[in-house]
Amino acid sequence: MRVLGIETTCDETAVAVVSDRLGGDGGDILSNEVLSQIAQHAAYGGVVPEIAARAHIDSLDRLIVRALANAKVDLKDIDAIAAAAGPGLIGGVLVGLTAAKGLALALGKPFIAVNHLEAHALTARLTDHLEFPFIALLVSGGHTQLVAVRGVGDYRRLGSTVDDAAGEAFDKVAKMLGLPYPGGPQIEDLAQEGDSHRFDFPRPMVGRGGADFSLSGLKTAVRQEVLKIQTLTEQDKKDLAASFQAAIVDVIVDRVRGGIRLFSQSEGRPSGLVIGGGVGANGAIRRALTRLCAESGLRFISPPANLCSDNGAIIAWAGLERLKCGYTSDLGFAPRPRWPL
Numbered sequence: 630m631r632v633l634g635i636e637t638t639c640d641e642t643a644v645a646v647v648s649d650r651l652g653g654d655g656g657d658i659l660s661n662e663v664l665s666q667i668a669q670h671a672a673y674g675g676v677v678p679e680i681a682a683r684a685h686i687d688s689l690d691r692l693i694v695r696a697l698a699n700a701k702v703d704l705k706d707i708d709a710i711a712a713a714a715g716p717g718l719i720g721g722v723l724v725g726l727t728a729a730k731g732l733a734l735a736l737g738k739p740f741i742a743v744n745h746l747e748a749h750a751l752t753a754r755l756t757d758h759l760e761f762p763f764i765a766l767l768v769s770g771g772h773t774q775l776v777a778v779r780g781v782g783d784y785r786r787l788g789s790t791v792d793d794a795a796g797e798a799f800d801k802v803a804k805m806l807g808l809p810y811p812g813g814p815q816i817e818d819l820a821q822e823g824d825s826h827r828f829d830f831p832r833p834m835v836g837r838g839g840a841d842f843s844l845s846g847l848k849t850a851v852r853q854e855v856l857k858i859q860t861l862t863e864q865d866k867k868d869l870a871a872s873f874q875a876a877i878v879d880v881i882v883d884r885v886r887g888g889i890r891l892f893s894q895s896e897g898r899p900s901g902l903v904i905g906g907g908v909g910a911n912g913a914i915r916r917a918l919t920r921l922c923a924e925s926g927l928r929f930i931s932p933p934a935n936l937c938s939d940n941g942a943i944i945a946w947a948g949l950e951r952l953k954c955g956y957t958s959d960l961g962f963a964p965r966p967r968w969p970l
């Protein structure tokens with residue numbers, strides 16, 4: 630089976646074609662076209678919804694044609710069209726969803742509305758052999774949550790952030806240090822040359838029960854330190870980045886530990902821990918979770934960084950998983966700017 634997937638929930642316009650494998654073990658990415666709009670938003674220090682929606686309109690048709698050509702697949706050989714229907718910026722979601730519905734209608738093929746978070750959660754089953762149930766840590770610019778993935782369409786939230794998302798914290802701290810958007814990768818680079826012990830930043834929620842996150846206090850602590858120093862040297866920036874990253878890593882590890890505990894109480898033993906979302910590309914977070922999983926006797930599955938950040942292959946794959954279960958969507962399916970798993 631081959632599914633075409635469209636992603637337009639934020640600032641990437643992305644289209645991919647994905648197929649399943651005989652025997653049902655993972656999938657193959659036949660093409661994966663991602664066009665980042667970062668340059669168009671950079672001057673504003675974040676994503677501007679109207680600019681995002683217009684940019685999706687400008688490039689989506691071209692990307693669909695290119696994804697099909699690179700996959701060497703004809704439209705008539707596609708079995709279903711999937712699109713991320715939320716959560717995300719409504720203008721962008723509307724663009725991708727409408728294109729997907731139009732194609733499905735014209736081809737007489739099923740249309741599948743995919744939850745963007747579900748797509749991040751299921752990515753590990755595209756790249757690896759992984760049975761349900763497992764735990765997914767979803768960390769991006771807009772979301773931070775831990776989810777028990779019991780099956781396709783069967784998710785239970787173990788914990789989520791009560792304030793900022795992890796990527797948002799990275800981006801805001803980067804802004805304080807005078808770095809352009811998106812700041813996550815640059816904080817990671819700076820941190821490599823910094824002293825993570827110089828600033829003793831708070832680790833909110835660490836040691837508490839449950840698996841919820843809170844990150845705004847950490848961000849505020851960094852701001853206070855920046856204001857105290859006033860004129861930051863390059864070394865100050867490196868030390869701030871390293872100390873911030875060390876704190877957020879500790880918070881994430883502690884909260885995931887809480888999530889594993891919650892999961893074990895209600896679901897039994899997970900088949901592994903999966904990471905998804907742009908922040909999942911962070912090497913320090915990956916290394917810390919690798920250690921945690923080794924201690925807990927758990928498998929840790931971290932998809933390659935280009936599949937952690939937003940792309941069409943993860944939407945196509947979630948669509949394919951849904952198609953196999955017979956979960957197709959009505960053409961009346963409306964965009965869902967908010968759509969908790």
Ligand code: KG4
Nearest residue numbers: 769770771796811813814907908911938939
């Ligand atoms: O999933 P994503 O591509 O888009 C959504 O927000 O849905 O995630 C983007 C976020 C941004 O906040 C970016 O700064 C962060 O992921 N990010 C990182 C790294 N790479 C991307 N944060 C920390 N370390 C990284 N290496």
Ligand code: ZN
Nearest residue numbers: 769906907939
């Ligand atoms: Zn995402």
